[in-house]
Amino acid sequence: MSNEVNTDLLKERSTATFDAERLTEFIYKGPEKVKRKRQIQNIVLQDKFLQSFKPTEFYDRDGQYNNAVRRQIYIMDRLEELGFRSETDRLNFREAAAPVELSPFGLHSGMFVPTLERQGTPEQSRKWVPLGKSFKMIGTYAQTELGHGTFIRGLETTATFDPETQEFILDSPTLSSIKYWPGNVAKTVNHCLVMAQLYTQGKCHGTHLFLVQVRSMEDHTIMPGLEIGDIGPKLGFDGVDNGFMKFNKYRIPRMNMLMRYAKVLENGDYIKPKNAKLTYGAMVMVRVWIVMDAFKALSRATVIAVRYSAVRRQSELRPGGEEAQVIDYQTQQYKLFPLLATSYAFLLAAEGMSQIYAKISSDIERGNLEDMPQLHALACGLKAFCTWVGCEGIEVCRMSCGGHGYSHASGIPKIYANIVGACTYEGENTVMMLQTARYLSKSYFRGQRGESLPELIQYLTIDLNVKSTLGEDCSFESLVAAYSHRAARMVATACKLQNANKQKGMPSHDAWNKSTVPFIAATKAHCHLLYAVYGIVENMGEFMQDGYFNQDQISILNRKVLALLEDIRPNAVALVDAFDYPDHLLQSCLGRYDGQVYEALYENSKSSPLNNTDIHSSYYNYIRPMMQKRSKSKDISAKL
Numbered sequence: 001m002s003n004e005v006n007t008d009l010l011k012e013r014s015t016a017t018f019d020a021e022r023l024t025e026f027i028y029k030g031p032e033k034v035k036r037k038r039q040i041q042n043i044v045l046q047d048k049f050l051q052s053f054k055p056t057e058f059y060d061r062d063g064q065y066n067n068a069v070r071r072q073i074y075i076m077d078r079l080e081e082l083g084f085r086s087e088t089d090r091l092n093f094r095e096a097a098a099p100v101e102l103s104p105f106g107l108h109s110g111m112f113v114p115t116l117e118r119q120g121t122p123e124q125s126r127k128w129v130p131l132g133k134s135f136k137m138i139g140t141y142a143q144t145e146l147g148h149g150t151f152i153r154g155l156e157t158t159a160t161f162d163p164e165t166q167e168f169i170l171d172s173p174t175l176s177s178i179k180y181w182p183g184n185v186a187k188t189v190n191h192c193l194v195m196a197q198l199y200t201q202g203k204c205h206g207t208h209l210f211l212v213q214v215r216s217m218e219d220h221t222i223m224p225g226l227e228i229g230d231i232g233p234k235l236g237f238d239g240v241d242n243g244f245m246k247f248n249k250y251r252i253p254r255m256n257m258l259m260r261y262a263k264v265l266e267n268g269d270y271i272k273p274k275n276a277k278l279t280y281g282a283m284v285m286v287r288v289w290i291v292m293d294a295f296k297a298l299s300r301a302t303v304i305a306v307r308y309s310a311v312r313r314q315s316e317l318r319p320g321g322e323e324a325q326v327i328d329y330q331t332q333q334y335k336l337f338p339l340l341a342t343s344y345a346f347l348l349a350a351e352g353m354s355q356i357y358a359k360i361s362s363d364i365e366r367g368n369l370e371d372m373p374q375l376h377a378l379a380c381g382l383k384a385f386c387t388w389v390g391c392e393g394i395e396v397c398r399m400s401c402g403g404h405g406y407s408h409a410s411g412i413p414k415i416y417a418n419i420v421g422a423c424t425y426e427g428e429n430t431v432m433m434l435q436t437a438r439y440l441s442k443s444y445f446r447g448q449r450g451e452s453l454p455e456l457i458q459y460l461t462i463d464l465n466v467k468s469t470l471g472e473d474c475s476f477e478s479l480v481a482a483y484s485h486r487a488a489r490m491v492a493t494a495c496k497l498q499n500a501n502k503q504k505g506m507p508s509h510d511a512w513n514k515s516t517v518p519f520i521a522a523t524k525a526h527c528h529l530l531y532a533v534y535g536i537v538e539n540m541g542e543f544m545q546d547g548y549f550n551q552d553q554i555s556i557l558n559r560k561v562l563a564l565l566e567d568i569r570p571n572a573v574a575l576v577d578a579f580d581y582p583d584h585l586l587q588s589c590l591g592r593y594d595g596q597v598y599e600a601l602y603e604n605s606k607s608s609p610l611n612n613t614d615i616h617s618s619y620y621n622y623i624r625p626m627m628q629k630r631s632k633s634k635d636i637s638a639k640l
């Protein structure tokens with residue numbers, strides 16, 4: 001590979017109108033933090049073991065899982081040796097060391113340990129959390145079953161209290177009750193947090209979490225009374241062993257029920273929690289993280305697509321002139337620049353969401369549950385919105401790279417395959433949106449009754465007769481007002497339909513179900529408040545429906561979006577550079593910082609296993625015999 005930077009990229013960087021480094025410092029919260037991040041990334045870059053892994057697509061499933069375990073354990077050991085204590089340092093190291101592959105221990109650190117911490121009594125946490133943190137106990141979160149994922153109340157695994165032995169008996173009474181999908185259940189973990197229906201004194205008290213040992217701590221054999229296995233290959237998550245698990249009247253001690261909020265006493269008495277949904281806390285926390293994951297995925301794809309578009313030359317823009325950088329085509333800009341802006345919007349949304357989560361979850365831990373519905377609605381809506389928009393955007397990035405985007409060498413297919421799972425896991429997106437919709441509906445009716453609403457949804461009570469004041473400058477205030485108006489109108493329309501259904505005599509659940517399509521649209525509009533001019537132009541019908549904008553204003557907006565493309569154009573490369581993703585994080589021949597994409601693609605293709613021999617064994621085994629057979633056939637030779 002040459003050491004030169006592609007001349008087009010050099011030019012892009014030299015003509016940018018701002019200093020990308022300052023923006024990087026803004027993103028990572030200061031120059032010291034940027035420096036530290038780069039130091040950590042360089043440690044990874046110098047690490048021969050970490051650099052020795054080929055991309056996961058070159059391994060079969062067994063190899064992918066094996067490598068993921070090997071690499072992640074090495075990462076843990078290195079983190080210990082390096083003595084990194086801060087969560088940011090550890091995250092930076094982990095991301096640089098395994099940039100594409102998901103960890104077979106992700107659910108251990110991401111859900112198992114935090115849930116023990118937050119849902120266990122102080123005594124339980126003291127006992128188990130240190131074991132989890134030191135990986136003496138390896139665990140995961142096992143909730144979903146063959147028959148039910150979304151409808152948690154419909155889960156069928158039972159945990160029946162036996163006061164005689166002071167144990168719970170876990171059972172999978174039906175085929176559909178078998179746990180199915182939980183990550184790392186198949187091969188990695190020796191413990192699970194299992195969501196099961198609690199029965200005591202002959203009564204069901206709904207779903208609760210239980211700590212269950214599933215494999216021997218000595219030799220990792222599956223505990224008697226359990227059946228465990230892998231569910232097979234998936235679209236992504238190559239290194240993750242999503243599994244199935246069946247309980248056959250399997251006994252665990254009473255104290256293995258997480259009892260911070262609900263309790264079962266020795267005599268079998270059940271003590272109710274303050275709110276039954278407190279058991280769902282781990283899901284809320286992960287939904288918040290997923291917003292950040294959506295940012296990371298979309299921004300990486302955008303970096304790749306924008307850099308490649310600056311390097312790729314195709315067709316003549318000026319007749320007879322040189323071939324143009326594809327980034328100069330207005331249509332290419334319209335595909336990519338809004339995604340670049342969306343990436344920045346997602347970053348800020350993810351940070352805001354994390355702050356809200358930190359505040360409200362600490363209130364909840366102190367017993368103040370007032371804002372729980374608001375947190376739930378916000379986390380559900382943003383998780384669904386950002387993963388949907390992110391995945392659509394990543395696919396646009398892939399296609400904007402033409403044929404090379406389809407190759408794993410572009411790095412984009414893997415980004416997509418991993419993040420698209422987030423549209424389903426931790427709450428299927430439509431279902432999540434409908435949770436936010438219910439919150440909006442309830443809030444709308446409260447607003448109609450004159451009750452006060454939390455700040456984020458006060459716009460639901462605005463006067464819908466007021467028209468837009470948007471002028472040539474497309475001011476920030478006029479844009480916010482437009483989004484508020486559109487979302488408020490759409491929520492009101494959906495609520496009126498829900499009400500009309502009720503007035504026709506429908507039971508309230510039917511009245512709700514038969515208004516959910518407009519409610520989903522309204523909830524998307526609510527989440528869309530992250531956007532500006534492009535969001536209006538792309539959804540003009542919804543903004544126009546009640547004549548909120550006049551014809552002149554529509555023309556202004558259409559002109560503005562094209563003018564913004566011109567504004568962004570000289571800065572597009574600098575804006576993606578500012579994310580400061582080093583090449584080894586992007587793992588992309590197209591998104592390289594130096595823009596040497598053709599050399600990289602050509603080199604990369606040489607590592608295809610099909611190139612190990614000039615003549616593949618299938619020639620000797622199948623092609624040659626087929627040709628020989630055909631050449632002997634009278635019909636064929638007659639035709640020839």
Ligand SMILES: CCCCCCCCCCCCCCCCCCCC(=O)SCCNC(=O)CCNC(=O)[C@H](O)C(C)(C)COP(=O)(O)OP(=O)(O)OC[C@H]1O[C@@H](n2cnc3c(N)ncnc32)[C@H](O)[C@@H]1OP(=O)(O)O
Nearest residue numbers: 106107109110143149150152277280372376425426427438
């Ligand atoms: C610190 C160390 C850091 C280490 C870093 C490591 C980072 C790595 C991260 C780890 C990532 C690893 C890679 C990712 C792996 C993927 C992980 C995937 C895991 C899973 O998928 S676990 C399974 C998830 N399952 C779900 O999400 C199920 C979805 N279903 C539900 O949540 C609920 O059942 C539903 C659909 C929301 C509600 O059902 P419904 O029947 O309508 O209602 P309920 O009776 O249950 O509820 C009545 C009432 O309560 C409200 N409600 C529901 N949930 C909540 C809640 N959580 N909080 C507050 N309120 C809630 C509901 O809205 C109803 O309200 P009403 O007012 O309408 O009555």
Ligand SMILES: Cc1cc2nc3c(=O)[nH]c(=O)nc-3n(C[C@H](O)[C@H](O)[C@H](O)COP(=O)(O)OP(=O)(O)OC[C@H]3O[C@@H](n4cnc5c(N)ncnc54)[C@H](O)[C@@H]3O)c2cc1C
Nearest residue numbers: 142143144148149150181182183421424425426427428430
């Ligand atoms: C990669 C991956 C990793 C996972 N990891 C884990 C894990 O670690 N632990 C774990 O416990 N689970 C895990 N899961 C399971 C995951 O949480 C569930 O698949 C998810 O919650 C969706 O539930 P479901 O499969 O039952 O979908 P379903 O609910 O069956 O969805 C099917 C369709 O029905 C629709 N639908 C369902 N209910 C409603 C409704 N009320 N209103 C309108 N439409 C509805 C949905 O919108 C969807 O279109 C994982 C899944 C994936 C893909």
